[in-house]
Amino acid sequence: DAGITQSPRYKITETGRQVTLMCHQTWSHSYMFWYRQDLGHGLRLIYYSAAADITDKGEVPDGYVVSRSKTENFPLTLESATRSQTSVYFCASSDPAGIWNSPLHFGNGTRLTVT
Amino acid sequence: GENVEQHPSTLSVQEGDSAVIKCTYSDSASNYFPWYKQELGKGPQLIIDIRSNVGEKKDQRIAVTLNKTAKHFSLHITETQPEDSAVYFCAASSKAAGNKLTFGGGTRVLVKP
Numbered sequence: 001d002a003g004i005t006q007s008p009r010y011k012i013t014e015t016g017r018q019v020t021l022m023c024h025q026t027w028s029h030s031y032m033f034w035y036r037q038d039l040g041h042g043l044r045l046i047y048y049s050a051a052a053d054i055t056d057k058g059e060v061p062d063g064y065v066v067s068r069s070k071t072e073n074f075p076l077t078l079e080s081a082t083r084s085q086t087s088v089y090f091c092a093s094s095d096p097a098g099i100w101n102s103p104l105h106f107g108n109g110t111r112l113t114v115t
Numbered sequence: 116g117e118n119v120e121q122h123p124s125t126l127s128v129q130e131g132d133s134a135v136i137k138c139t140y141s142d143s144a145s146n147y148f149p150w151y152k153q154e155l156g157k158g159p160q161l162i163i164d165i166r167s168n169v170g171e172k173k174d175q176r177i178a179v180t181l182n183k184t185a186k187h188f189s190l191h192i193t194e195t196q197p198e199d200s201a202v203y204f205c206a207a208s209s210k211a212a213g214n215k216l217t218f219g220g221g222t223r224v225l226v227k228p
Contacts, residue, residue: 031214042121042204042220043159050213058215059116090158096214101147104216106158 006107023091032074036087117142121219134192138205145207153202
């Protein structure tokens with residue numbers, strides 16, 4: 001089925017470890033996004049990508065790295081995990097056209113715990 | 116950058132009553148305002164959106180109003196049902212800002228049967 005899938009759904013890692021969260025979409029949307037969701041902060045943008053090989057920082061990029069070698073994949077890497085990165089991470093995609101933006105389509109999230 | 120404030124943070128209503136959630140935004144260039152519903156364990160899903168060239172949009176029991184002058188927009192849910200219980204997020208974006216959505220802090224809605 002077409003859609004956006006995130007893996008893993010749950011991850012526990014230790015402080016200082018590197019961890020990669022995966023995101024795959026089957027719509028061939030040009031834009032992809034990573035948000036984190038924390039109580040009291042809503043959804044905050046970490047990184048986004050307008051197309052393959054084009055990425056840019058969002059509101060809270062520190063400690064994260066992204067890549068986009070293929071249109072359908074947008075992995076998020078925590079190079080050295082910290083407890084403050086314990087959160088629920090959502091990947092999303094969209095395909096804006098014309099002068100208007102278009103809706104984001106979200107995955108079901110990855111719940112990451114850093115111990 | 117854009118700043119979106121959302122109120123209230125929690126809302127409890129009796130089944131059949133109406134629910135209203137309000138958001139304000141700071142960037143006058145914002146021209147797209149979606150609302151998302153998030154159920155437990157799932158990602159947010161778009162329920163309705165409005166663009167700055169209209170003032171109101173309705174889809175069955177939900178409606179959104181936009182006041183560009185005051186820079187605020189609201190979600191109205193009529194005849195609430197238990198399945199409307201969820202967290203709702205408003206958001207704003209502009210093409211000039213690169214299609215990035217800025218979200219409000221969310222409203223937890225509980226519909227009591």
